[in-house]
Amino acid sequence: MHLTIVKEELLKGLSTAYRAIPSKSPNPVLTCFKLEMTGRGLEITASNGDTTIRTLVPLSLGNVKIIRNNSAGAILTNAHIITELVRKMDSAEIDIEVLDGYVAKISDDRSTYMLNCIEPDQYPDIELSEAPGAFDIATKSLTDLVKQTAFAAAIKSARPVLTAINLKAEGGTLTATTTDAARLSRKFVSIDPSVAFVANIPAKTMSDIVNMLEGYEKARMSYGREKLLLRFGNTTVASSLLSGEYPISDKVIPTTFNFHLEANASELVSAIERVAVLNPDGAPVVKLSMSPAGVEVSTRSDQSGSGVERLRTVQYTGQRLEITFNANFVNQAISALKGTDVLISFVGEMRPFVIRNPQDDSVVELVTPVRSR
Amino acid sequence: MHLTIVKEELLKGLSTAYRAIPSKSPNPVLTCFKLEMTGRGLEITASNGDTTIRTLVPLSLGNVKIIRNNSAGAILTNAHIITELVRKMDSAEIDIEVLDGYVAKISDDRSTYMLNCIEPDQYPDIELSEAPGAFDIATKSLTDLVKQTAFAAAIKSARPVLTAINLKAEGGTLTATTTDAARLSRKFVSIDPSVAFVANIPAKTMSDIVNMLEGYEKARMSYGREKLLLRFGNTTVASSLLSGEYPISDKVIPTTFNFHLEANASELVSAIERVAVLNPDGAPVVKLSMSPAGVEVSTRSDQSGSGVERLRTVQYTGQRLEITFNANFVNQAISALKGTDVLISFVGEMRPFVIRNPQDDSVVELVTPVRSR
Numbered sequence: 001m002h003l004t005i006v007k008e009e010l011l012k013g014l015s016t017a018y019r020a021i022p023s024k025s026p027n028p029v030l031t032c033f034k035l036e037m038t039g040r041g042l043e044i045t046a047s048n049g050d051t052t053i054r055t056l057v058p059l060s061l062g063n064v065k066i067i068r069n070n071s072a073g074a075i076l077t078n079a080h081i082i083t084e085l086v087r088k089m090d091s092a093e094i095d096i097e098v099l100d101g102y103v104a105k106i107s108d109d110r111s112t113y114m115l116n117c118i119e120p121d122q123y124p125d126i127e128l129s130e131a132p133g134a135f136d137i138a139t140k141s142l143t144d145l146v147k148q149t150a151f152a153a154a155i156k157s158a159r160p161v162l163t164a165i166n167l168k169a170e171g172g173t174l175t176a177t178t179t180d181a182a183r184l185s186r187k188f189v190s191i192d193p194s195v196a197f198v199a200n201i202p203a204k205t206m207s208d209i210v211n212m213l214e215g216y217e218k219a220r221m222s223y224g225r226e227k228l229l230l231r232f233g234n235t236t237v238a239s240s241l242l243s244g245e246y247p248i249s250d251k252v253i254p255t256t257f258n259f260h261l262e263a264n265a266s267e268l269v270s271a272i273e274r275v276a277v278l279n280p281d282g283a284p285v286v287k288l289s290m291s292p293a294g295v296e297v298s299t300r301s302d303q304s305g306s307g308v309e310r311l312r313t314v315q316y317t318g319q320r321l322e323i324t325f326n327a328n329f330v331n332q333a334i335s336a337l338k339g340t341d342v343l344i345s346f347v348g349e350m351r352p353f354v355i356r357n358p359q360d361d362s363v364v365e366l367v368t369p370v371r372s373r
Numbered sequence: 374m375h376l377t378i379v380k381e382e383l384l385k386g387l388s389t390a391y392r393a394i395p396s397k398s399p400n401p402v403l404t405c406f407k408l409e410m411t412g413r414g415l416e417i418t419a420s421n422g423d424t425t426i427r428t429l430v431p432l433s434l435g436n437v438k439i440i441r442n443n444s445a446g447a448i449l450t451n452a453h454i455i456t457e458l459v460r461k462m463d464s465a466e467i468d469i470e471v472l473d474g475y476v477a478k479i480s481d482d483r484s485t486y487m488l489n490c491i492e493p494d495q496y497p498d499i500e501l502s503e504a505p506g507a508f509d510i511a512t513k514s515l516t517d518l519v520k521q522t523a524f525a526a527a528i529k530s531a532r533p534v535l536t537a538i539n540l541k542a543e544g545g546t547l548t549a550t551t552t553d554a555a556r557l558s559r560k561f562v563s564i565d566p567s568v569a570f571v572a573n574i575p576a577k578t579m580s581d582i583v584n585m586l587e588g589y590e591k592a593r594m595s596y597g598r599e600k601l602l603l604r605f606g607n608t609t610v611a612s613s614l615l616s617g618e619y620p621i622s623d624k625v626i627p628t629t630f631n632f633h634l635e636a637n638a639s640e641l642v643s644a645i646e647r648v649a650v651l652n653p654d655g656a657p658v659v660k661l662s663m664s665p666a667g668v669e670v671s672t673r674s675d676q677s678g679s680g681v682e683r684l685r686t687v688q689y690t691g692q693r694l695e696i697t698f699n700a701n702f703v704n705q706a707i708s709a710l711k712g713t714d715v716l717i718s719f720v721g722e723m724r725p726f727v728i729r730n731p732q733d734d735s736v737v738e739l740v741t742p743v744r745s746r
Contacts, residue, residue, distance in 0.1 A: 081677055084650040088643065103678065111647060113680040270461065274484060277457040304454055305476065307486040 001037050001073020001098040005057065006066045007086065010094060013044045013057040014083045016235055019208060020046040020053040021079040029076060034123045035096070035104075036074040041067060041234075045126065046079060049240075051205050052126050056234040069095075074120035077104050085113060128236050131224025133195060137174070139213040139232065141189040142221075145176045146203075146210045148336045148363050152185035152329075153178040153203035161244035164200035167228075177248055178203060183329050184248060184352075184366040185336065197223045200242040209237050253366055254354060257345035259318030261290055262358065263311060265342040268297075269331050271309035275299040276327040278307050284327040285370055291320040321346060323353065324372040330355070333365035374410050374446020374471040378430065379439045380459065383467060386417045386430040387456045389608055392581060393419040393426040394452040402449060407496045408469070408477075409447040414440060414607075418499065419452060422613075424578050425499050429607040442468075447493035450477050458486060501609050504597025506568060510547070512586040512605065514562040515594075518549045519576075519583045521709045521736050525558035525702075526551035526576035534617035537573035540601075550621055551576060556702045557621065557725075557739040558709065570596045573615040582610050626739055627727060630718035632691030634663055635731065636684060638715040641670075642704050644682035648672040649700040651680055657700040658743055664693040672700075694719060696726065697745040703728070706738035 017033060025031050025048070034045040041058040059067050075098045082104075086094060091108035098104050098117070106113040146165065154162040157180065166177040172193035177186045209230060213219060219232040227238045276284035278301045289296045295314045300306040323346060334342050339357030346353045355365040390406060398404050398421070407418040414431040432440050448471045455477075459467060464481035471477050471490070479486040519538065527535040530553065539550040545566035550559045582603060586592060592605040600611045649657035651674045662669045668687045673679040696719060707715050712730030719726045728738040 078677065080653055081650055084653075085647060085680075088647045088650065090643070110683050110685065111644075111680065113651070113678065115678040116676065270463070271484075274458060274461045277454055277461065278486070280453055280457075303489065304451065305486065305488040307458075307484065310483050312483065 001035075001071060001075060002096070003037055003042060003070040004068050004093055004095045005042065006064075007089060007092060007094050009057050009061070009066045010042070011083075011086050013042065013055050014079075014086055016055045016212065017044040017046040017053045018079055018083050019212065020048050020051045020237075022048040025049075029118060029122050029124070031078060031080070032076040032118060032123075033079045033082065034074060034076055034120060036120070037067075037070055037072050039072070045123070047124065047126060050202065051208070051240070052128065052238040054126075054128055054236045058234060073098055075102065075104055076118040076120055076123055077115055081115060082106065126238070127225060128229065128238055130220070130229060130231065131222040133197070133224070134220050134222035134229075135192045135195045136218050137189075137191060137221055139210075139216050139219050141174075142219060143210045143213055145174065145187050145189055146206045148187045148338075149176045149178045149185040150203040150207045151178075151332045151336060152180060152183050152365070154180035157181075159244065159247070161200050161242050161246055163202055163204070164242040164246070165203045165206050166198070166200050166246040166248065168198045169195045177246070179248055182326070182368050183333070184252065185333065185363075186253070186365075187363040189362065198246075199223055199228055200244070200246055201228050201239050202242060205239045209239065212237065252352075253364060254345075254347050254352065257347055257354070259290065259321050259346040260316070261288075261295065261344045261346075262315045263295070263342055263344070264313035265334050265337070265339055267311060267313055268342060269334050271297045271311060272327045272331050275307045275309055278304040279327075280304075285324055286327040286330075287322060287324045287372060289320075289322050290316045290318070292316060318346070321349065322372065323349060323369050325367055325369050329367045333367060336365065337363060374408075374444060374448060375469070376410055376415060376443040377441050377466055377468045378415065379437075380462060380465060380467050382430050382434070382439045383415070384456075384459050386415065386428050387452075387459060389428045389585065390417040390419040390426045391452055391456050392585065393421050393424045393610075395421040402491060402495050402497070404452060405449040405491060405496075406452045406455065407447060407449055407493060409493070410443055410445050412445070415443075418496070420497065420499060423575065424581070424613070425501065425611040427499075427501055427609045431607060446471055448475065448477055449491035449493055449496055450488055454488060455479065499611070500598060501602065501611055503593070503602060503604065504595040504600075506570070506597070507593055507595035507602075508565045508568045509591050510562075510564060510594050512583075512589050512592050514547075514564075515592060516583045516586055518547065518560050518562055519579045521560045521711070522549045522551045522558040523576040523580045524551075524705045524709060525553060525556050525738070527553035530554075532617065532620070534573050534615050534619055536575055536577070537615040537619070538576045538579050539571070539573050539619040539621065541571045542568045550619070552621055555699070555741050556706070557625065558706065558736075559626070559738075560736040562735065571619075572596055572601055573617070573619055574601050574612050575615060578612045582612065585610065625725075626737060627718075627720050627725065630720055630727070632663065632694050632719040633689070634661075634668065634717045634719075635688045636668070636715055636717070637686035638707050638710070638712055640684060640686055641715060642707050644670045644684060645700045645704050648680045648682055651677040652700075653677075658697060659700040659703075660695060660697045660745060662693075662695050663689045663691070665689060691719070694722065695745065696722060696742050698740055698742050702740045706740060709738065710736060 036043040045054045102117040104115045174191045175188040216232040295311045298308045333355045337357035343358045352368045409416040418427045475490040477488045547564045548561040589605040668684045671681045710730035716731045725741045
């Protein structure tokens, strides 16, 4: 295997694949990239067992030659070392040559590195070809879908499926749902009506993936062989799925309410943030006191003291109501809605309440109150 | 105690003093600010036991009234909570009133906070008045003195005095020395010839202090009562000293050499950084191989492989010489010199070598080689 490659393009490819390299792994093979020179270009593969990224640095981009002097072959090389070396090398082109005994010679006109490598057969066999039923999705839709819901998934849970985003494609709609059992977030976008599947993808993985989509307009998604696959530009990302029945039915979101609060989103978020300062440790518990006479956010801590915020830009319909909740849950939900105004609808004191953006029906957030002290 | 104060000036004062608040302390008093309303303004004091900061928010700045409605008094209040509250409040003025039972009422036209406080007598008595022999020093000189030496102090040591910057004022020169026993850094600046003292100040504290000096041209330093005091603008900082004899005599720095290498500083630093990539764990050991025919930086790791960098912009005088050293020590030393070129002078293979900026005699760095493998 041999190639001379434009440094910036090599670094882009290495940096893209590096996102799937685990910070540490008992399996040294997974701390490596698989580099494979093929007829299409240099293929770089990385996998942490759950997420796999494969990206291609092509032979040329438009009229610009990216790779020259190439001969086919493959090698496994430590991902951290080759990425940092290439990042720090300052020549326009870098030469990579695999020598006998699985040594990769990385060089330019002033530097020569001999990197100990692993033979390529040691790498797990990872199938990344598109499954039947693949469909195109606008990256903006996919990014909104993930960013407006991922925060409400559990970080850790005795039920691992709660760490997932539940994706359901049906009747022209792709719906994402997350819940950590105390709150729920749901968002839908339109897709090709012929697509139908249900899959639970780790929320952390989906967040990492959408961070890679910047600069691409469309991605191609397919679901099959126990994986979700996403292809954009010269890169394919595969995520393993979480098994288990996703616990949420549509009935959990109430549809009739007795109380409605409409507020300026940033005023409400700021007021909640300020009173939350009095609970510097643990989950900040905050009380919303609403009546036709006015709306207040307050907190009381035995150690720190108490605080009250009067809201100005509010409209409240209903009888007097007090609701106590985790400040972070409500503020994350309001922020995810991305609206100027926020509409919160309540059934009663200890019943889950619904937070919506009055300008956007595609997303709904549900939060369960906590007991007032 | 009562005052109405311009929010931005209060926040500046709180943020300045906050730098001395420990992230946690078994003594709740030290997690508090002492706020004291005096005839001069609002005095804010913070201390972690070793470093004390006292800053004054004055009654007015030029013609602008900063504090109004004030009556004297003092209180101890949780530093984190009041700083975060004031940061997040968005009115132009904030009212602070101490109520019976050591409660501070912090309010503006929409927010009211009642903070549980501690009675002011609980605060340690900290004397911060200027000692005899105080002198003015340009903040740029003091910042250079600290930033060009602090990195070579020990982080932790069985000999705590090695975590200090040794400051020696004598004959019109203030000299800073640091050493962790494997390397040494020394820098001098000119001061008032009548000043004479020797003090060991924790390097970490001195680094924190010089970070506060931005925007001030001069500071006033004094040494006495087991403390170093520094005053700039409306702020006074006191650092406790480290006891113990500082172990370095002037004789440790060699003055006659057999080998000299002059190199472009950034080229040498980059080459060392690249070969150091092959030792991702622990102290990266790098070899400099010099002869009249050329100069190379190299490394060899059983696990990762090997690398060689040929330097271009070098001038070497002397016989063939190989020196092995901790890459971080040499790169930190070269960076601290802030020169375009760097001059490294050697006595012999296992003898400490001296790194200098050929354009700046005021600073010298010394590094002990390690045994080559």
